[in-house]
Amino acid sequence: MKKWALPLALLLFANPAWAQQDELAKLRTEITAQQAVMSRLLARIDALEKKLSETATKEELEDEAKTQQDSVDSVRQSLASRVNISGYSNFRYVHEEPERPSAFQLDHLGLIFGKQLGKFNFVAELELSNVPHHAESAEEHDEGEEGEEAEEHAEEAADISGEGQVAVENAWMEYNHNQYLSVRLGKQLSPQYWWQHRYPNLTYSTTLPIYLRELFPPELIGAMVRGQITRPVGSSEFGIGYSAYVSNNNFEGNSQADLRNGKAVGGRVQVRFPVSGIFRRLDVAADIYRGQTAHEGTELEEDNVEGFEGQLEVSRFMLNGEYARGESEGVKRKGFYLQPAIQLHPDWVGFYRVEQLESPRLQRAERRHLAGLNYRPFAQVALKGEWYRSLPLERSFIEHEEERQKFNGFALAAVFFF
Amino acid sequence: MQDAGFAVIVNKANPVKTLAVAELRRIFMKQTRMWPHAESIVPVDWDATSPNREAFSRRVLARSVREMGDYWVQQSVTQGLAPPSTQRSARALLRFIASVPGAIGYVPPGDVDDTVSVVKVTGLP
Numbered sequence: 001m002k003k004w005a006l007p008l009a010l011l012l013f014a015n016p017a018w019a020q021q022d023e024l025a026k027l028r029t030e031i032t033a034q035q036a037v038m039s040r041l042l043a044r045i046d047a048l049e050k051k052l053s054e055t056a057t058k059e060e061l062e063d064e065a066k067t068q069q070d071s072v073d074s075v076r077q078s079l080a081s082r083v084n085i086s087g088y089s090n091f092r093y094v095h096e097e098p099e100r101p102s103a104f105q106l107d108h109l110g111l112i113f114g115k116q117l118g119k120f121n122f123v124a125e126l127e128l129s130n131v132p133h134h135a136e137s138a139e140e141h142d143e144g145e146e147g148e149e150a151e152e153h154a155e156e157a158a159d160i161s162g163e164g165q166v167a168v169e170n171a172w173m174e175y176n177h178n179q180y181l182s183v184r185l186g187k188q189l190s191p192q193y194w195w196q197h198r199y200p201n202l203t204y205s206t207t208l209p210i211y212l213r214e215l216f217p218p219e220l221i222g223a224m225v226r227g228q229i230t231r232p233v234g235s236s237e238f239g240i241g242y243s244a245y246v247s248n249n250n251f252e253g254n255s256q257a258d259l260r261n262g263k264a265v266g267g268r269v270q271v272r273f274p275v276s277g278i279f280r281r282l283d284v285a286a287d288i289y290r291g292q293t294a295h296e297g298t299e300l301e302e303d304n305v306e307g308f309e310g311q312l313e314v315s316r317f318m319l320n321g322e323y324a325r326g327e328s329e330g331v332k333r334k335g336f337y338l339q340p341a342i343q344l345h346p347d348w349v350g351f352y353r354v355e356q357l358e359s360p361r362l363q364r365a366e367r368r369h370l371a372g373l374n375y376r377p378f379a380q381v382a383l384k385g386e387w388y389r390s391l392p393l394e395r396s397f398i399e400h401e402e403e404r405q406k407f408n409g410f411a412l413a414a415v416f417f418f
Numbered sequence: 419m420q421d422a423g424f425a426v427i428v429n430k431a432n433p434v435k436t437l438a439v440a441e442l443r444r445i446f447m448k449q450t451r452m453w454p455h456a457e458s459i460v461p462v463d464w465d466a467t468s469p470n471r472e473a474f475s476r477r478v479l480a481r482s483v484r485e486m487g488d489y490w491v492q493q494s495v496t497q498g499l500a501p502p503s504t505q506r507s508a509r510a511l512l513r514f515i516a517s518v519p520g521a522i523g524y525v526p527p528g529d530v531d532d533t534v535s536v537v538k539v540t541g542l543p
Contacts, residue, residue: 417494
């Protein structure tokens with residue numbers, strides 16, 4: 001081979017340096033592309049693995065869903081069959097100067113059973129009380145009777161033995177057609193505000209306003225229709241509610257029979273005004289009752305009662321008031337209470353109440369001032385304390401000097417709702 | 419409704435699409451007990467300690483959870499009514515509502531899924 005042949009061959013067949021760089025660049029590009037493909041493949045594998053994993057847990061999820069479904073069905077079934085049982089206990093200590101002895105009282109122990117089935121609702125309440133069931137009516141006897149009979153009733157009123165008595169306070173069935181119309185049959189509370197909210201776990205005071213039992217009957221045995229019409233106003237609503245009832249007349253034993261043809265009738269109209277901002281509630285209502293009542297003995301007397309009431313809540317302030325007047329056989333009687341209260345703290349409420357009763361038939365004319373505190377660490381627990389002062393009113397119908405005495409008292413109560 | 423921080427949800431079979439806030443309040447206070455299509459209303463609430471419940475209670479019911487406790491004590495003794503049943507999670511609440519035809523509840527908007535229907539609420543303060 002000639003000497004020039006080798007360089008020539010190298011020149012012709014070997015790549016120069018720039019050509020090798022091109023080759024390297026191509027290789028790099030190819031490797032990068034391959035890496036991208038591999039990345040995509042790896043991502044695909046990851047996705048497939050994830051999908052595979054999801055497929056694996058899907059069965060578990062189905063099992064869990066079934067378990068939860070069973071749980072929901074169980075809750076649903078138990079909701080449908082459940083009887084709602086609740087109740088309250090009210091333990092009270094009362095001390096009055098100068099005549100009455102101080103006493104501990106298991107004032108009320110109530111059991112409430114409620115059940116709702118579609119449009120039907122049933123409620124029964126049993127109450128054990130170791131004070132006279134109608135304490136004020138026992139006083140009525142004291143004041144209206146003389147001799148041995150009066151002494152017997154006085155002994156009953158002073159009974160603090162704890163033996164007490166059991167009473168059916170409520171037993172009614174309601175058909176709730178819609179918000180405009182429901183019908184309630186049975187023994188039920190009268191529709192006035194205090195009677196509807198008279199439970200010790202709902203009231204701030206340990207005692208009822210003195211006038212209450214002397215005017216509207218506390219409860220009725222009969223039929224009541226009620227309903228309400230509401231219209232949204234902003235975020236609040238305007239509402240008009242009504243109730244009308246026919247019942248046995250108001251006398252002891254009326255749950256068994258009322259042999260008179262003329263039954264008692266009554267009605268109520270309530271207006272709920274729309275509220276906003278610091279105004280939280282403004283309700284007013286008017287009530288009327290026409291019936292017969294037993295005051296002394298078994299003779300029934302015509303009895304007409306009218307009243308009005310209001311509830312106002314502004315920020316932490318609450319104001320409740322009721323007024324009623326009645327007339328029976330030409331004898332008039334009247335009474336009221338006014339109760340401002342303030343939420344001092346989420347757990348503390350302070351209240352004041354002024355109340356008055358003027359009743360010739362009871363020989364009683366009294367104004368009472370109460371002031372007290374409630375400690376409510378839970379919605380279900382209330383510890384109450386109050387002081388009160390009773391002032392007799394000078395009225396010509398007061399015949400007995402003992403009805404003209406002032407007295408003070410204080411009471412403590414522990415209430416538990418369950 | 420979604421800007422309120424919660425979405426009101428009902429069972430998919432429920433034809434109701436809109437509720438005024440006053441009506442929603444009446445439902446959760448058990449003052450309205452039947453849907454217009456004659457199904458019993460079953461309100462379901464969050465556990466009492468839930469921030470969702472506190473927010474809903476103040477915004478819709480205009481009462482704190484504590485004040486609503488007082489309300490339910492009153493309703494128990496005077497009407498024999500129990501407060502709405504409660505759930506502790508959005509998932510449990512969704513499942514309950516998806517299973518019970520008359521049920522209504524509320525969850526954070528992000529938790530809504532296609533097993534329930536969202537109801538528009540008007541008149542929120």
